[in-house]
Amino acid sequence: VGELRLIEAIRATLGAPGERVVRWSGDDAAVVRARPFAVTSIDTVADGVHFDLTTHSPADVGHKALATALSDLAAMGADPGEAYVSLALPEGFDEAAALEIAHGIAALAAATGTTVAGGDVIAAGSLVIAISVTGWADAEERLVAREGAAPGEVIGVTGALGASSAGLLALHERPAGLEPAIAAALAARHRRPAPRLSAGHALATAGATAMIDLSDGLATDARHLARASGVRLEVDTGTLPIAPGVAELANATNRDARTLAVAGGEDYELLFTIPADRWETAASAAGIPLTRLGRVLEGDGLAFTGPDAADLDPLRGYEHA
Amino acid sequence: VGELRLIEAIRATLGAPGERVVRWSGDDAAVVRARPFAVTSIDTVADGVHFDLTTHSPADVGHKALATALSDLAAMGADPGEAYVSLALPEGFDEAAALEIAHGIAALAAATGTTVAGGDVIAAGSLVIAISVTGWADAEERLVAREGAAPGEVIGVTGALGASSAGLLALHERPAGLEPAIAAALAARHRRPAPRLSAGHALATAGATAMIDLSDGLATDARHLARASGVRLEVDTGTLPIAPGVAELANATNRDARTLAVAGGEDYELLFTIPADRWETAASAAGIPLTRLGRVLEGDGLAFTGPDAADLDPLRGYEHA
Numbered sequence: 001v002g003e004l005r006l007i008e009a010i011r012a013t014l015g016a017p018g019e020r021v022v023r024w025s026g027d028d029a030a031v032v033r034a035r036p037f038a039v040t041s042i043d044t045v046a047d048g049v050h051f052d053l054t055t056h057s058p059a060d061v062g063h064k065a066l067a068t069a070l071s072d073l074a075a076m077g078a079d080p081g082e083a084y085v086s087l088a089l090p091e092g093f094d095e096a097a098a099l100e101i102a103h104g105i106a107a108l109a110a111a112t113g114t115t116v117a118g119g120d121v122i123a124a125g126s127l128v129i130a131i132s133v134t135g136w137a138d139a140e141e142r143l144v145a146r147e148g149a150a151p152g153e154v155i156g157v158t159g160a161l162g163a164s165s166a167g168l169l170a171l172h173e174r175p176a177g178l179e180p181a182i183a184a185a186l187a188a189r190h191r192r193p194a195p196r197l198s199a200g201h202a203l204a205t206a207g208a209t210a211m212i213d214l215s216d217g218l219a220t221d222a223r224h225l226a227r228a229s230g231v232r233l234e235v236d237t238g239t240l241p242i243a244p245g246v247a248e249l250a251n252a253t254n255r256d257a258r259t260l261a262v263a264g265g266e267d268y269e270l271l272f273t274i275p276a277d278r279w280e281t282a283a284s285a286a287g288i289p290l291t292r293l294g295r296v297l298e299g300d301g302l303a304f305t306g307p308d309a310a311d312l313d314p315l316r317g318y319e320h321a
Numbered sequence: 322v323g324e325l326r327l328i329e330a331i332r333a334t335l336g337a338p339g340e341r342v343v344r345w346s347g348d349d350a351a352v353v354r355a356r357p358f359a360v361t362s363i364d365t366v367a368d369g370v371h372f373d374l375t376t377h378s379p380a381d382v383g384h385k386a387l388a389t390a391l392s393d394l395a396a397m398g399a400d401p402g403e404a405y406v407s408l409a410l411p412e413g414f415d416e417a418a419a420l421e422i423a424h425g426i427a428a429l430a431a432a433t434g435t436t437v438a439g440g441d442v443i444a445a446g447s448l449v450i451a452i453s454v455t456g457w458a459d460a461e462e463r464l465v466a467r468e469g470a471a472p473g474e475v476i477g478v479t480g481a482l483g484a485s486s487a488g489l490l491a492l493h494e495r496p497a498g499l500e501p502a503i504a505a506a507l508a509a510r511h512r513r514p515a516p517r518l519s520a521g522h523a524l525a526t527a528g529a530t531a532m533i534d535l536s537d538g539l540a541t542d543a544r545h546l547a548r549a550s551g552v553r554l555e556v557d558t559g560t561l562p563i564a565p566g567v568a569e570l571a572n573a574t575n576r577d578a579r580t581l582a583v584a585g586g587e588d589y590e591l592l593f594t595i596p597a598d599r600w601e602t603a604a605s606a607a608g609i610p611l612t613r614l615g616r617v618l619e620g621d622g623l624a625f626t627g628p629d630a631a632d633l634d635p636l637r638g639y640e641h642a
Contacts, residue, residue: 023464027468028393028394028397028532028534029396029397029399030360031358031360032359032360033461034356037352038355040350040351040405040438041349041350041351042406042451044407044409045443047445050443072349073349082361084361084363086365086407088367088409118362120363120364120451122367122370122371123367124365124368124447125367125369125370125411125447125448125449126445126446126447126449128447130363130407132405132407132451134455135350136355143344143352145344146347146349211349
């Protein structure tokens with residue numbers, strides 16, 4: 001009965017559905033007028049694993065759960081569409097906090113043009129949020145997979161790197177030598193990642209040949225792309241766009257900023273490959289700064305070049321926890 | 322790393338994707354060639370709440386998680402399409418058991434023409450499985466919602482009622498007076514509910530005007546349908562199709578079989594309304610026995626008629642736990 005009241009309250013937060021949504025919450029299933037290609041991903045976050053309620057507000061948690069799912073649509077270049085939310089709440093979980101999670105989801109949905117078209121609220125042993133998102137495309141060739149990179153192309157990345165892992169460290173270690181404003185800005189980047197939906201769509205349109213979102217960190221995700229495409233990626237460490245505040249956090253905690261940028265996860269920027277002659281078109285359409293990181297070669301795997309590449313060698317076996 | 326190995330192992334269980342699936346597991350998102358209307362629902366089951374690993378095998382759990390989700394597509398009359406699976410596993414959960422869950426999902430997917438096109442395996446505080454399913458239809462009017470029932474129509478139900486809750490009781494109470502073969506058959510119905518996809522599709526085609534799947538039990542779900550349609554449903558208790566073995570279980574545990582049939586949840590049969598002159602068409606197309614339960618009247622709510630209707634009165638406030 002508490003679940004039913006909660007579902008009603010959540011429904012009230014969701015606003016009007018998108019115009020393609022024919023039926024939504026309140027029936028057995030949602031019905032959506034389709035476009036030619038449906039692009040779907042499911043993502044899950046769990047308390048104590050992907051977030052911590054001592055450092056994240058319930059709204060942060062909702063935001064993050066939807067952001068990580070939408071980031072997969074961004075990495076395909078799909079237009080946003082609908083989200084379906086599964087909320088598993090532990091016994092006695094505060095109803096107001098559950099509503100706040102829903103508010104965090106609803107706010108990001110509204111900001112990205114996503115309709116939360118269905119959901120499920122259940123009791124469980126722990127807090128787990130799974131969100132399935134469906135985006136749309138009118139033609140298969142407007143979507144970008146992980147495979148498709150070809151030797152001779154260049155490697156690019158949206159935005160800047162390292163802010164999320166630096167924010168996580170700022171939250172957990174509270175380093176004394178770090179300015180509070182910088183710590184707060186980094187923490188905000190960790191708590192509220194931004195799925196790069198419009199950049200992903202623009203890059204797909206501009207001719208990106210392969211793309212992946214950086215959830216586990218450049219060192220890991222670039223290898224996924226290299227393997228799927230059957231190429232070698234060469235990244236010049238001198239070009240890495242290190243996010244503002246990361247150097248200060250690294251300094252205050254005796255870490256290396258470049259390592260945070262390369263190995264830190266959850267930035268949710270897009271790593272892509274593109275023919276060099278499409279770069280200017282992509283850069284002017286992306287709506288966010290792009291950085292050219294290196295080039296695509298024949299072979300396999302990921303290699304770092306540049307003056308301090310040797311220092312990054314230990315990262316080659318790095319897996320984000 | 323254990324998760325990655327598990328994901329690889331799960332992938333190996335999944336067989337070939339449906340022909341409309343352009344990209345699937347292994348990229349950031351699955352890509353599916355759409356039909357005009359997408360029908361989507363997400364459902365979640367949790368250890369200790371929706372199942373119990375002491376009475377359900379891991380494969381049962383996987384089956385049940387997908388079956389409950391597909392049942393929502395059945396209730397819309399949609400054709401099956403794709404499933405996206407989120408598997409949250411507690412620390413130290415046996416990898417072989419996780420694979421068995423995947424096998425249970427894959428077997429039901431294959432049996433129903435569903436492609437498991439994506440998924441996510443994470444660590445969490447407890448075992449939670451969320452499955453999002455998308456089915457398809459070529460026209461909106463081929464789908465059946467909960468609203469749409471009109472006074473003068475008749476009420477029908479697929480299959481038989483009460484077996485799932487009787488099976489749950491057989492598992493937990495192990496009544497001495499119940500024949501083992503009957504107990505086993507009831508338990509099987511509880512562990513492996515059958516989503517009525519082809520019956521739902523046939524009923525939609527035959528002219529059903531409103532439909533819902535019986536997850537919480539007839540007494541609860543019929544009210545949902547009545548409210549959504551703005552009608553009164555009158556069910557003759559003398560007509561209830563009580564599943565084989567339910568009377569024996571009721572007898573052995575001092576319960577009332579009709580109460581189990583009306584109030585017991587998780588049968589996943591379909592309750593529907595249809596004009597009386599379409600009944601024969603529906604009955605011959607459904608591929609499963611249909612039972613005429615009563616009629617649709619002006620008004621609201623659910624009323625039981627028949628000689629023992631008064632005994633069922635306490636059920637009016639019944640909510641399945």
